[in-house]
Amino acid sequence: MDSQTFTLINITVMTVVAWIVPLQFVPVFIWLERKGSAIIQDRIGPDRTGILGFRLFGMVQNFADVVKLLMKENIVPANVNRFYFMLAPFWAMTVSLLPLLVVPFAAPLDFAGRTVRFQAADLGVGLLYILSITSMGVFGIILAGWSSNNKFSLLGGLRSSAQMISYELSMGLAMVGILMVYQDVRMSSIVEAQGRLLTAWGHTLPLPHWGIFLQPLSFLLFLVASFAETNRNPFDLAEGESELVAGFHVEYSSVKFSLFFMAEYSNMVVAAFVIATLFLGGYQVPFASTETLRQNPQLTLSLLCLLVALLKGTAGLIFYKIGNRQRHLYAGVKRAEPFLFSGLCFAVALAALALLAMGLTMGLPAWMNGVLTVFLQVLCLSLKVLFFCWLFVWVRWTLPRFRYDQLMKMGWKLMLPLALLNLLVTGVIILTQK
Amino acid sequence: MKVVQRPGMKGPEKIYVVEVLKGLWLTFSHVFYNLFHPEKLPTVFFPEEKKALPPATRGRHRLMKREDDSPRCTACMLCATACPAECIHIQAAESPDPNIEKFPEKFDIDMLRCVYCGFCVEACPLDAIRMDIPEVTVAGYTRDSLVYHKEFLMDHDNKDVVADYNPPRPVLWTHGPHAKP
Numbered sequence: 001m002d003s004q005t006f007t008l009i010n011i012t013v014m015t016v017v018a019w020i021v022p023l024q025f026v027p028v029f030i031w032l033e034r035k036g037s038a039i040i041q042d043r044i045g046p047d048r049t050g051i052l053g054f055r056l057f058g059m060v061q062n063f064a065d066v067v068k069l070l071m072k073e074n075i076v077p078a079n080v081n082r083f084y085f086m087l088a089p090f091w092a093m094t095v096s097l098l099p100l101l102v103v104p105f106a107a108p109l110d111f112a113g114r115t116v117r118f119q120a121a122d123l124g125v126g127l128l129y130i131l132s133i134t135s136m137g138v139f140g141i142i143l144a145g146w147s148s149n150n151k152f153s154l155l156g157g158l159r160s161s162a163q164m165i166s167y168e169l170s171m172g173l174a175m176v177g178i179l180m181v182y183q184d185v186r187m188s189s190i191v192e193a194q195g196r197l198l199t200a201w202g203h204t205l206p207l208p209h210w211g212i213f214l215q216p217l218s219f220l221l222f223l224v225a226s227f228a229e230t231n232r233n234p235f236d237l238a239e240g241e242s243e244l245v246a247g248f249h250v251e252y253s254s255v256k257f258s259l260f261f262m263a264e265y266s267n268m269v270v271a272a273f274v275i276a277t278l279f280l281g282g283y284q285v286p287f288a289s290t291e292t293l294r295q296n297p298q299l300t301l302s303l304l305c306l307l308v309a310l311l312k313g314t315a316g317l318i319f320y321k322i323g324n325r326q327r328h329l330y331a332g333v334k335r336a337e338p339f340l341f342s343g344l345c346f347a348v349a350l351a352a353l354a355l356l357a358m359g360l361t362m363g364l365p366a367w368m369n370g371v372l373t374v375f376l377q378v379l380c381l382s383l384k385v386l387f388f389c390w391l392f393v394w395v396r397w398t399l400p401r402f403r404y405d406q407l408m409k410m411g412w413k414l415m416l417p418l419a420l421l422n423l424l425v426t427g428v429i430i431l432t433q434k
Numbered sequence: 435m436k437v438v439q440r441p442g443m444k445g446p447e448k449i450y451v452v453e454v455l456k457g458l459w460l461t462f463s464h465v466f467y468n469l470f471h472p473e474k475l476p477t478v479f480f481p482e483e484k485k486a487l488p489p490a491t492r493g494r495h496r497l498m499k500r501e502d503d504s505p506r507c508t509a510c511m512l513c514a515t516a517c518p519a520e521c522i523h524i525q526a527a528e529s530p531d532p533n534i535e536k537f538p539e540k541f542d543i544d545m546l547r548c549v550y551c552g553f554c555v556e557a558c559p560l561d562a563i564r565m566d567i568p569e570v571t572v573a574g575y576t577r578d579s580l581v582y583h584k585e586f587l588m589d590h591d592n593k594d595v596v597a598d599y600n601p602p603r604p605v606l607w608t609h610g611p612h613a614k615p
Contacts (some may be wrong), residue, residue, distance in 0.1 A: 042464060
């Protein structure tokens, strides 16, 4: 296999992965939304739907939803513009999956004389590509709103497109701050640059060289703007139920509605990926650069195993407590299930610890270094992304919705000047550093 | 004319970020507490667990019985007359007991029409109809199954409903920042 074929295969595989990852995150996100909202409001959340008694803590509810949405009648109202009406959901879904193509999932790995890249396309214009694709997402909403031939849809589409266009300005300007700091638009270079420690005026600070520490204001603006971009609470005026029924997707049913629904969630997943990559160091493990991890396989192994053990241990504890709560209610599988999962989690945690002990005492083969690093970095990125997914849920169930004038006021009169001020300050600081 | 000034936002509230963080902290405290104390959530797992209903609950109807298990009802039609939903259908017949004039040969209550007003209970001069079975899930698959006949209405032990008719699980309000002992 020559290197060209290898690169081609690598790119193909990573493209498929980059399309599958958000689709895999979507059910988890929906589950997180339901359970998260429940737990914020002191409720239990969905836990009844089950297959053969296996309820997976409410995860099976997603399957029920899918079945329900696929079984529903696919209505196309009489007076819609048929072509654009059909195009809109597919457009929204497709565009929402695209930006992840330029996000690196782990550092490139030299393996058996070849370089394996964990990024579908290392575009020289990575950041601009993300910006342009996300601004294309608004077409899906405008098309849906206009082609539905319904005043509520039109108003919803109008609102959300106005909102997206307004907040894209501050989003772009926040990105420019990152661009100024890292002096590059290539995503892989930006992430690589975040592996160092922070230096300011010749002093090295005990902080990673992450966007959030270099550009805190820019991070805040980007975060708020991405909430607005994804039409998420507190910016979900497009579907203000009391005013607009459901906004741009009033007329959509069945599969087409589910496409909009999934597009919304995969948009948020992608936004979480982009925020994590630009501001939280992407796949970088804090205080440990890729080289450090590759040279110290013991360190990598202990970090990986301890992280897995910690996460699984906590999950096992929570599952055990849930099982104890429901012990007197059910019999059979329903009763055993939480304990089963709790046991599995504890087993995985113990296995991770055993693996750690084995690896530390017996030593590791040389080829493991790179692979372990990749695992650790992917885990690290996923945790950051999951945190931002949780933040989306957390904010939604905490804050009330803005009024339309407040929204526009905030976008144009507060965030835009702040973004410009941020650029000015950043420029001055960069000049004084030289 | 009195002009009422709206309070508006003052001081640090205007920055908004501080208030957002306060709100996030509040919800996070709930999440953290609930995640590690799922047993203290006040949810009642309904079909399996049932909340104790108070003794004065207006529940499902029943027809009270005499000592010989015949209905106390004398088919005087007062309940059927009082009923605003017209859901009680009585067919009277001559009673075998010479001291009593009539007894209900049929006594049907159409639960699909009943509005749970309790007028029938108020109207009854003999305390023959009561609405005290603490059951709130009246449901069925067919319309016929929701027309309760005399036999079903009299299928009980003829005792007064006592407070622990339905063994209660105390609802624990020992949860979260507003907990009561």
